Amino acid sequence: MVEVGIKIGLSITQIAVVMGVVLLTVMFLTLAERKVIGWMQDRMGPMEVGPYGILQPIADGLKLFFKEDIVPAGANKFLFSLAPILALVPALIGFAVIPFGPNLTVEIFGVQFQPFVISDINIGILYILAFTSIGAYGIILGGWASNSKYSLLGGLRAAAQVISYELNVGLAIVGVLLLAGSLSLVKITEAQAGGFWHWYIFAFPFPQLFAFVVYVISAVAETNRLPFDLPEAESELVAGFFTEYSGMRFAFFFLAEYANMILVSCIAATLFLGGWNAPYPGTVIERLGFPDFAWFEGVVWFTVKVYFFLFLFFWLRATLPRLRYDQLMRFGWKVMLPIALGNILITAIAAYLFPVGK
Amino acid sequence: MATLVFFYFAGVIVLTSLLVVVLRNPIYSALSLLIMFFHVAGLYVTLRAEFLAAVQIIVYAGAILVLYLFVVMLLNIKREERYHPQFPFGAFLGLTILTEVLLLAYHRRVVNEPASPLSHTARTLPNGQAVATDVAPAAGNTEMIGEVLYSTYLFPFEVASLILLVAMIGAIILAKRDLFEQREG
Numbered sequence: 001m002v003e004v005g006i007k008i009g010l011s012i013t014q015i016a017v018v019m020g021v022v023l024l025t026v027m028f029l030t031l032a033e034r035k036v037i038g039w040m041q042d043r044m045g046p047m048e049v050g051p052y053g054i055l056q057p058i059a060d061g062l063k064l065f066f067k068e069d070i071v072p073a074g075a076n077k078f079l080f081s082l083a084p085i086l087a088l089v090p091a092l093i094g095f096a097v098i099p100f101g102p103n104l105t106v107e108i109f110g111v112q113f114q115p116f117v118i119s120d121i122n123i124g125i126l127y128i129l130a131f132t133s134i135g136a137y138g139i140i141l142g143g144w145a146s147n148s149k150y151s152l153l154g155g156l157r158a159a160a161q162v163i164s165y166e167l168n169v170g171l172a173i174v175g176v177l178l179l180a181g182s183l184s185l186v187k188i189t190e191a192q193a194g195g196f197w198h199w200y201i202f203a204f205p206f207p208q209l210f211a212f213v214v215y216v217i218s219a220v221a222e223t224n225r226l227p228f229d230l231p232e233a234e235s236e237l238v239a240g241f242f243t244e245y246s247g248m249r250f251a252f253f254f255l256a257e258y259a260n261m262i263l264v265s266c267i268a269a270t271l272f273l274g275g276w277n278a279p280y281p282g283t284v285i286e287r288l289g290f291p292d293f294a295w296f297e298g299v300v301w302f303t304v305k306v307y308f309f310l311f312l313f314f315w316l317r318a319t320l321p322r323l324r325y326d327q328l329m330r331f332g333w334k335v336m337l338p339i340a341l342g343n344i345l346i347t348a349i350a351a352y353l354f355p356v357g358k
Numbered sequence: 359m360a361t362l363v364f365f366y367f368a369g370v371i372v373l374t375s376l377l378v379v380v381l382r383n384p385i386y387s388a389l390s391l392l393i394m395f396f397h398v399a400g401l402y403v404t405l406r407a408e409f410l411a412a413v414q415i416i417v418y419a420g421a422i423l424v425l426y427l428f429v430v431m432l433l434n435i436k437r438e439e440r441y442h443p444q445f446p447f448g449a450f451l452g453l454t455i456l457t458e459v460l461l462l463a464y465h466r467r468v469v470n471e472p473a474s475p476l477s478h479t480a481r482t483l484p485n486g487q488a489v490a491t492d493v494a495p496a497a498g499n500t501e502m503i504g505e506v507l508y509s510t511y512l513f514p515f516e517v518a519s520l521i522l523l524v525a526m527i528g529a530i531i532l533a534k535r536d537l538f539e540q541r542e543g
Contacts, residue, residue, distance in 0.1 A: 079385070123500065126412035133420025137392070140424065144385065144431050152431065159428050163421055170416075183500055 006111045014118050018095050026258040027057040033314050040318040067247040072147060079145035084252030087138025090131040091259035097124035098266045099186045101276050101299040117186055124185040128267060129170055136162040143241035154240025157230050157325065164332040165221040171340035172215035175208045175347040176200045176271045189275035196279035201272040206350035210343045212272045214336050219264035223257060225313055227320040230328060265309035269302060276302040363404055370397045384430045388423060395419040409500045
């Protein structure tokens with residue numbers, strides 16, 4: 001009974017730490033995005049709150065918290081309140097299976113404990129796909145419940161877009177799964193140990209370069225970010241599915257969008273760029289004679305890779321104009337889907353001809 | 359404990375399935391269907407079939423039901439007009455199935471007399487679990503499903519995929535009928 005208690009206590013601590021880090025990252029990202037895009041457009045970005053504008057996220061958060069919460073007349077009140085929660089929860093729940101660092105097992109008070117992954121389930125990647133697909137409900141229902149034409153159009157666009165590009169995300173991942181022979185994110189990361197030439201983006205027998213490109217583009221589309229942000233295209237739909245939202249409910253949608261960005265960045269880093277593995281065999285800290293602290297290097301590499309993807313999101317936003325809706329659909333179904341399917345075919349043949357260490 | 363979990367899932371499944379039919383607002387029907395899909399996935403997890411549970415949510419909740427919602431919102435169905443013309447047919451069908459269920463239940467009770475229906479369900483659940491753990495070793499049941507699908511059940515699997523292909527081509531031809539007629543004319 002005591003053991004169960006310790007186990008639950010450890011898990012809750014772990015969940016709290018991960019949620020805290022994710023939400024802090026979101027806070028940081030809201031500032032980083034404005035700063036990075038500002039610099040790319042030869043501006044300063046926010047400068048007023050705090051030294052060099054670094055307290056801007058706190059000001060934004062307070063403003064959203066104290067804003068009046070408006071429910072439009074004729075809106076479906078129950079679904080209007082439910083939608084932001086349905087958008088946020090699936091975005092946060094996916095972090096449960098992401099390995100943030102080396103697969104250590106520590107014993108605390110006689111209980112086996114993995115400090116760097118909340119739950120190593122053997123269908124990890126399917127679990128994430130399942131819950132990201134639930135995120136679409138928040139957007140659709142939010143759009144419908146607002147009782148506004150702009151919101152409804154935004155919600156319907158989002159539904160079509162998320163379903164189309166989710167398919168490409170799933171198919172792009174299959175190549176990696178074929179090479180790794182596992183659905184567990186921990187095992188997939190471990191299979192990529194020993195230098196960057198073992199990462200699945202470069203790995204023998206068939207580098208997953210095409211799958212990687214398809215995955216990144218589809219992930220940007222799935223998170224509704226520019227250049228694929230048609231569900232909230234401000235030049236046509238005011239703000240799309242969250243036109244009628246304000247205050248904390250708006251903040252939930254906002255958090256969900258950024259949490260989703262972090263989640264897809266984590267998945268991309270784990271599946272294609274070796275997760276917490278350094279780009280060289282072993283770790284520097286271990287060679288210096290501190291093998292007990294080698295995990296630190298793994299966590300740092302994971303963070304670097306995730307932030308690379310997050311920067312890519314900002315970079316794309318500052319560079320590319322928005323697609324038209326028919327262009328978006330044609331691109332998804334007629335360009336990305338055949339590439340992803342072809343990649344699966346060739347990877348399957350390659351994995352059959354050159355089976356790697358099973 | 360396992361029985362308790364089973365009855366929770368089963369109860370919610372029955373309740374939400376009823377709500378799907380009874381509720382007048384099609385959006386609420388779709389939402390209770392969503393809750394039902396999750397609880398069916400939960401049942402799969404208690405049977406150690408995690409792969410099926412994940413696929414259940416990805417395919418049914420993540421794709422098919424979203425499309426349902428999409429259609430319901432586009433058509434903007436009026437609340438009342440759905441039921442009345444179907445009522446006699448529905449009542450006939452319901453009565454037939456109810457009779458069938460009652461006959462089956464009666465027959466089963468005659469076959470194994472001492473077992474009451476309640477203890478019977480309680481007994482099959484641990485059985486089912488034992489079978490599931492035998493089939494799925496520690497390696498995970500995803501590999502097992504793949505192997506069984508491509509060896510023992512290869513023929514039904516291929517037939518099912520062919521049927522899906524036919525349905526897909528059929529849908530394209532129905533939707534793009536004007537395209538083909540133009541080419542002929």
